[in-house]
Amino acid sequence: MKLTGNTIFITGGGSGIGRALAEALHNLGNKVIISGRSKERLEETINANPGISAVELNVQDPASIEAAAKQLIEEHPDLNVLINNAGIIHSDDAAGVIDEDVLVSTVKTNLLGPIRMTSALIEHLKSKEEAVVINTTSILGFMPLAATAVYSATKAALHTYTLSQRYMLKDTPVKVLEIVPPWVQSNNNEPRAMPLASFIEAAIKVLGTDTDEVLVEEAKMFRNNPGPNEGVLVTQFNDSMKSQPPKIH
Numbered sequence: 530m531k532l533t534g535n536t537i538f539i540t541g542g543g544s545g546i547g548r549a550l551a552e553a554l555h556n557l558g559n560k561v562i563i564s565g566r567s568k569e570r571l572e573e574t575i576n577a578n579p580g581i582s583a584v585e586l587n588v589q590d591p592a593s594i595e596a597a598a599k600q601l602i603e604e605h606p607d608l609n610v611l612i613n614n615a616g617i618i619h620s621d622d623a624a625g626v627i628d629e630d631v632l633v634s635t636v637k638t639n640l641l642g643p644i645r646m647t648s649a650l651i652e653h654l655k656s657k658e659e660a661v662v663i664n665t666t667s668i669l670g671f672m673p674l675a676a677t678a679v680y681s682a683t684k685a686a687l688h689t690y691t692l693s694q695r696y697m698l699k700d701t702p703v704k705v706l707e708i709v710p711p712w713v714q715s716n717n718n719e720p721r722a723m724p725l726a727s728f729i730e731a732a733i734k735v736l737g738t739d740t741d742e743v744l745v746e747e748a749k750m751f752r753n754n755p756g757p758n759e760g761v762l763v764t765q766f767n768d769s770m771k772s773q774p775p776k777i778h
């Protein structure tokens with residue numbers, strides 16, 4: 530996609546990957562609007578980056594999505610890029626009792642959120658000469674981390690939804706992209722994860738090509754896993770993670 534001159538709305542731009550992506554795109558000469566539930570984080574980000582603006586949004590709430598979409602279209606009629614980035618991850622127990630709050634909040638945020646957000650903006654995006662919808666999935670959508678089974682499933686579901694969306698929009702001005710982050714140090718210092726700045730630098734380079742899937746080197750092995758023997762690597766991966774589990778609340 531072209532990396533400059535866009536008006537970009539990003540869900541969850543007040544922290545982590547979303548904030549870093551928002552800042553990188555702002556610095557490349559795009560109008561960027563961030564969003565999220567925490568007013569404090571939004572304010573901190575816009576104060577540190579004059580020119581970025583913010584909209585309060587809870588992607589778990591359809592009324593909040595509708596209100597944000599209405600506000601965006603009114604205040605930023607040039608809006609032509611939507612980045613569905615907001616997401617949550619919790620540990621769960623696919624071998625036991627699934628916590629209802631974890632299940633519902635994860636599906637609402639990671640799957641229903643991007644579907645509803647895109648739906649609320651799609652007619653506006655179709656009216657633009659060039660528009661882009663970007664869904665943020667995860668390598669765990671292709672190689673599930675068994676200790677975050679619900680999270681991994683939401684990302685796999687968002688991947689297939691993205692494929693359908695791309696097909697359905699192929700004769701419109703709306704291009705549908707997918708960012709597949711590897712493990713990134715977005716809010717942790719986990720040494721096995723990719724530093725946030727390196728991820729953003731590499732992801733922006735790929736985003737600037739005509740690819741449909743934004744894959745940095747670190748993500749490729751995981752993305753390439755699905756196939757008839759995918760279970761072999763899934764077992765190896767989860768065995769290796771068991772000896773040193775990631776810190777996930």
Ligand SMILES: NC(=O)c1ccc[n+]([C@@H]2O[C@H](COP(=O)([O-])OP(=O)(O)OC[C@H]3O[C@@H](n4cnc5c(N)ncnc54)[C@H](OP(=O)(O)O)[C@@H]3O)[C@@H](O)[C@H]2O)c1
Nearest residue numbers: 541544545546565566567587588615616667710712713715
């Ligand atoms: N970090 C990784 O290793 C990694 C790997 C693969 C994929 N990803 C994906 O990349 C995306 C960003 O992850 P991250 O690591 O940067 O996470 P993060 O630091 O926790 O940031 C998540 C952002 O989403 C927002 N958010 C969460 N729930 C929301 C809601 N209901 N409504 C609106 N905004 C909401 C948060 O803002 P508020 O809390 O203020 O609402 C926050 O700004 C997620 O989709 C994640 O699944 C991350």
